[in-house]
Amino acid sequence: xxxxxxxDVRLISKSFRGLRAVSQVSLAVRPGEIVGLIGPNGAGKxxxxxxxxxxxxxxxxxxxxxxxxxTGLRADQVCHAxxxxxxxLVKPFYGLSVEDNVLIGALxxxxxxxxxxxxxVDLLDRFGLADRRHQAAGALTLPDRKRLEVARAMATxxxxxxxxxxxxxxxxxxxxxxxxxxxxLNRETGLTILMIEHVMRAVMALSQHIVVxxxxxxxxxxxxxxxxxxxxxLESYLGEEAV
Amino acid sequence: xxGVGAVLRGAPRAATGLAVLGAALLVAPLLVDDYxxxxxxxxxxxxxxxxxxxxxxxxxxxxxxxxALYVGLGGYAAAAFFVHFGLTxxxxxxxxxxxxxxxxAGIGLLAFRFGIGGVYFALLxxxxxxxxxxxxxxxxxxxxxxxxxxxxxxxxxxxxxMLRGSPAMFYYVIxxxxxxxxxxxxxxxxxxxxxYWMAIREDQDAAQALGINTFRYKMMAVVLSASLTALGGVxxxxxxxxxxxIDAFGIHRSIEIILAPIIGGLGTLFGPxxxxxxxxxxxxxxxxxxxxLGVQMAGVKHLFYGLVLLVIIRSLPGGVWPWFARRLGIxxxxxxx
Numbered sequence: 001x002x003x004x005x006x007x008d009v010r011l012i013s014k015s016f017r018g019l020r021a022v023s024q025v026s027l028a029v030r031p032g033e034i035v036g037l038i039g040p041n042g043a044g045k046x047x048x049x050x051x052x053x054x055x056x057x058x059x060x061x062x063x064x065x066x067x068x069x070x071t072g073l074r075a076d077q078v079c080h081a082x083x084x085x086x087x088x089l090v091k092p093f094y095g096l097s098v099e100d101n102v103l104i105g106a107l108x109x110x111x112x113x114x115x116x117x118x119x120x121v122d123l124l125d126r127f128g129l130a131d132r133r134h135q136a137a138g139a140l141t142l143p144d145r146k147r148l149e150v151a152r153a154m155a156t157x158x159x160x161x162x163x164x165x166x167x168x169x170x171x172x173x174x175x176x177x178x179x180x181x182x183x184x185l186n187r188e189t190g191l192t193i194l195m196i197e198h199v200m201r202a203v204m205a206l207s208q209h210i211v212v213x214x215x216x217x218x219x220x221x222x223x224x225x226x227x228x229x230x231x232x233x234l235e236s237y238l239g240e241e242a243v
Numbered sequence: 244x245x246g247v248g249a250v251l252r253g254a255p256r257a258a259t260g261l262a263v264l265g266a267a268l269l270v271a272p273l274l275v276d277d278y279x280x281x282x283x284x285x286x287x288x289x290x291x292x293x294x295x296x297x298x299x300x301x302x303x304x305x306x307x308x309x310x311a312l313y314v315g316l317g318g319y320a321a322a323a324f325f326v327h328f329g330l331t332x333x334x335x336x337x338x339x340x341x342x343x344x345x346x347x348a349g350i351g352l353l354a355f356r357f358g359i360g361g362v363y364f365a366l367l368x369x370x371x372x373x374x375x376x377x378x379x380x381x382x383x384x385x386x387x388x389x390x391x392x393x394x395x396x397x398x399x400x401x402x403x404x405m406l407r408g409s410p411a412m413f414y415y416v417i418x419x420x421x422x423x424x425x426x427x428x429x430x431x432x433x434x435x436x437x438x439y440w441m442a443i444r445e446d447q448d449a450a451q452a453l454g455i456n457t458f459r460y461k462m463m464a465v466v467l468s469a470s471l472t473a474l475g476g477v478x479x480x481x482x483x484x485x486x487x488x489i490d491a492f493g494i495h496r497s498i499e500i501i502l503a504p505i506i507g508g509l510g511t512l513f514g515p516x517x518x519x520x521x522x523x524x525x526x527x528x529x530x531x532x533x534x535x536l537g538v539q540m541a542g543v544k545h546l547f548y549g550l551v552l553l554v555i556i557r558s559l560p561g562g563v564w565p566w567f568a569r570r571l572g573i574x575x576x577x578x579x580x
Contacts, residue, residue: 053452055448074451074456075448075451075452076451076452076453076454076455076456076457079451079452079453079454080454084452085452087448087449087452091446091448091449092445092446092449093441093442093445093446093449094445094446095441095444095445095510095579096441096442096445096576097575097576100438100441100576103438104438104439104441104442104450104453104455105453107435107438107439108453108454111435113433113434113435113438116435134575136579152449152453153452153453155453156453156454
């Protein structure tokens with residue numbers, strides 16, 4: 001593990017109609033690391049994600065990936081740079097088969113449809129969807145759609161995977177399965193992960209480092225055990241519960 | 244689902260049906276009279292332009308309600324260069340395609356760069372077609388409102404180079420075009436571009452997140468669809484021997500083009516062909532029946548098409564082909580509504 005971060009976000013900000021959604025947030029993810037991005041609803045987590053993923057550019061600040069400036073690149077260019085993402089509200093290609101969904105992701109790395117199909121079949125096997133690969137994606141249950149979302153993002157062969165609440169809506173047993181898949185991927189392929197997550201069971205199990213946002217600002221960061229005892233973090237979460 | 248061959252091996256009834264249909268189409272000019280041949284010919288023409296439109300709407304999810312624009316541009320370009328300079332339509336068609344492609348690229352650039360999507364994109368396609376119709380109504384070089392005519396020569400001599408000759412010759416030309424486009428589509432839809440189009444149709448944000456340059460692939464769909472439609476327009480102009488702005492670019496022509504693929508099944512390979520074979524003969528039967536009854540009513544055919552569309556959409560929302568494919572034992576995307 002080198003010290004140079006794979007993803008280096010420096011002081012990015014974003015306003016929507018004068019409302020400051022993200023304010024001078026910095027975070028770094030080192031190669032092979034799993035970082036959790038947590039915070040109450042409306043803290044600016046997904047906005048931060050969208051700036052990294054190229055959905056919209058930050059108003060200010062800089063995003064570097066593997067040493068290169070990727071600030072303001074389009075989503076497809078960010079994907080080609082090596083960053084894969086999932087969506088909070090999953091976006092499967094409903095009318096296409098499960099296999100074709102993943103195949104389309106795999107076409108990022110190859111023009112050859114047969115090779116992409118082979119890669120898709122391998123991934124579906126890994127995510128426990130092999131027996132459902134000929135079904136239409138729209139016919140899947142929510143947990144399966146979440147798996148499909150991750151499998152499809154993995155098919156683009158990312159070096160950094162951005163996960164936006166993939167555990168939401170999963171039962172504890174399903175969450176543990178998903179956690180295991182990521183642990184395996186991280187261990188075997190050195191996949192680096194930045195994840196937004198509300199399910200603390202998953203955050204604590206996976207993250208080596210946690211960044212906490214509240215009202216668009218970074219209020220804490222550090223090792224998981226430290227962060228969850230931080231008074232500012234407790235206050236922001238308790239404050240939410242009190243509402 | 245590696246191609247037609249694999250699909251058909253799994254469905255012997257479909258394979259037999261296709262073989263019989265193919266044989267029947269090949270010998271049709273020997274068996275049927277001129278009128279019936281002209282009906283099959285026009286059916287094949289609608290199958291051709293329906294396939295071209297289906298690439299853009301059925302696969303890439305971009306709704307064009309102004310496709311007559313490309314039929315007209317292709318037809319006028321090839322006809323004008325033929326009449327004024329004696330240029331063979333095989334070269335004229337390249338000009339027609341280039342003009343149509345340029346218009347399509349203009350529409351695409353305007354729409355996709357400035358985020359005009361969905362219904363507004365469809366409105367833009369209508370607007371450009373209507374604008375072009377008005378332009379051509381004042382375009383003296385090609386006859387303006389008075390119409391533009393190709394010289395009708397001896398129909399007994401088949402001159403394939405100049406596309407002058409018998410109905411049978413035109414029949415084989417459009418048959419080759421329609422079958423050729425079908426085979427090209429099979430390959431195209433199973434290529435990376437085909438998958439990327441379907442991804443864009445299903446969810447543009449997700450497609451982009453998977454590394455797809457959505458602007459580029461939408462532009463390719465629009466330009467390719469327009470170019471192919473222009474090719475159909477060249478054929479139609481040389482078959483009809485006349486061009487009028489209202490009949491070339493009018494919205495009723497655009498609607499006619501899209502009915503067959505909708506009825507047959509959007510985003511399927513056989514849908515536009517099946518749709519054309521259902522709709523065009525039905526329209527002819529209706530015209531014949533009304534003639535027999537001595538009824539003269541303008542627009543009754545379009546009213547009838549509207550009714551057919553309504554019934555099909557209510558009973559088979561995915562179109563006739565997916566339903567038919569399931570009955571034939573074909574599985575996979577072609578049978579998915």
